[in-house]
Amino acid sequence: MELNLDYLIKTFFLAITGIPTTLEITIVALLVATPISFFMAIYKIYNVKIIKQIITAYVSVIRGTPIVLQILIVYSLLPSLFNMAVKSMGWNWDVFSMNPIIYAYIVFSLNTIAGLSEVFRSALLTVNTGQLEAAHAIGMTTVQAYTRIVIPQALVVAMPNICNLTVNLIKGTSLAFMMTVKEITSIAKIEASFGYNYIESYIDIFLIYIIVCSITQLLFSLVEKHFRSYKSITKAS
Amino acid sequence: MLEINNIHKAFHKNEVLKGVSIKVNKGDVVVILGPSGSGKTTLLRCINFLERADRGEIIFDNLRVDINTASSQDISRIRKRTAFVFQNYNLFNNKTALENVTEGLIVARKVPKFEAIEIAKRALNKVGMSDRIDYYPSKLSGGQQQRVSIARAIAVNPDVVLFDEPTSALDPELIGEVLGIMKQLASEGTAMVVVTHEMSFAQDVANHIVFMDDGVIVEEGHPKDVFSKPREERTKRFLSRILPYSDYDI
Helix, strand or coil: CCCCHHHHHHHHHHHHCCHHHHHHHHHHHHHHHHHHHHHHHHHHHCCCCCHHHHHHHHHHHHHCCCHHHHHHHHHHHHHHHHHHHHHHHCCCCCHHHCCCHHHHHHHHHHHHHHHHHHHHHHHHHCCCHHHHHHHHHCCCCHHHHHHHHHHHHHHHHHHHHHHHHHHHHHHHHHHHHHHCCCCHHHHHHHHHHHHCCHHHHHHHHHHHHHHHHHHHHHHHHHHHHHHHHHHCCECCC | CEEEEEEEEEECCEEEEEEEEEEECCCCEEEEECCCCCCHHHHHHHHCCCCCCCEEEEEECCEEEECCCCCHHHHHHHHHHEEEECCCCCCCCCCCHHHHHHHHHHHHCCCCHHHHHHHHHHHHHHCCCHHHCCECHHHCCHHHHHHHHHHHHHHCCCCEEEEECCCCCCCHHHHHHHHHHHHHHHHCCCEEEEECCCHHHHHHHCCEEEEEECCEEEEEECHHHHHHCCCCHHHHHHHHHHCCCCCCCC
């Protein structure tokens, strides 16, 4: 077996152009999921009836099915559903010409919501309720107590799990090629199919994900260090 | 100044407070005694709505609040006139000692930051924590944390400070430093309601003792009277268990 080095290098730089798309899906999913999963965590902690059961059911459905299956379902079901809706509203808009990245946003957001809500819930529970009571006792509102006292501490606890989830999300977006989204994996695979250079393409993909995920982990550890400052003895020393 | 009338509170079907009333005047040190499970802590928590009583009334000078109809403004008004010191200190772990004290001033009372820092430094100085203002709670001993939490309570200049077993979580050798500060506050005229098992504090500092058992006030009065000649059987039994060297006729 011989590696085509020229092809390998050329494709590496070509596949790199897929990084923005990969990051776009990741960031959109995180941005959509963060507020929703935060409130889901709060509803679950405060034991809001019915809503809590709906959330629990949602989380177990998402976590209990392979993401490949979710992609297949969303990608084969949603376009025709959208089309029906658009037709019934009488709009003149071609659903099937829509950028498929929209479906990637949807699948990965739904997934991230489920994962992140559990991360937030467990992190919020680590901050003892006494601090919330103390904040109430000195006249702070619940919102003030959460934004200034509870959430900053919960975030420190959640950071390693959020990092984990983000890295998994980045890797998971490689499945977006199934929805014809042009991200790292699909670009390299399409390139390989011309000259049957699959091994070279896979090596490229391999390297790119390692680089992207390592940088992500590094960034998270810096953020975590920053948040963790209150575990030191004094401020800024 | 502060009057609590006929407080009832039940958890599920277990009635913890069965109509309790107490009165606190300016400068009073009211100590609530009683066996565990008698409802002392619940009563204290009901005063500033950490626990919402089922029925009763709280009167603060001319602010009269019926617990059943209390609005969130009423609750916030009462909370701004009281301060609470917890058994487990409950300091904000992500804030330094100084920030723990300024937080309530800046966020809840909208005191300008520089002024809040001045007030906080004075409060921390009073509890002898001036040299630790930049420390985070995790690096302070229990006694030091409790002193910071007392500073946090007095900094907001409350009409009455509520102490919920402030020394119960402390190592024996650290109890003294906290009680010392409480004594000092009492001598300066800070009104307080204290739930404690420290009998020496009750005897020396309190000017009113409330003995509770089973959700009701069994006996109350000046410490001299309650400690030297308790009238009620239950008080005698409790005191003879807590103060083994005393002899009461039971």
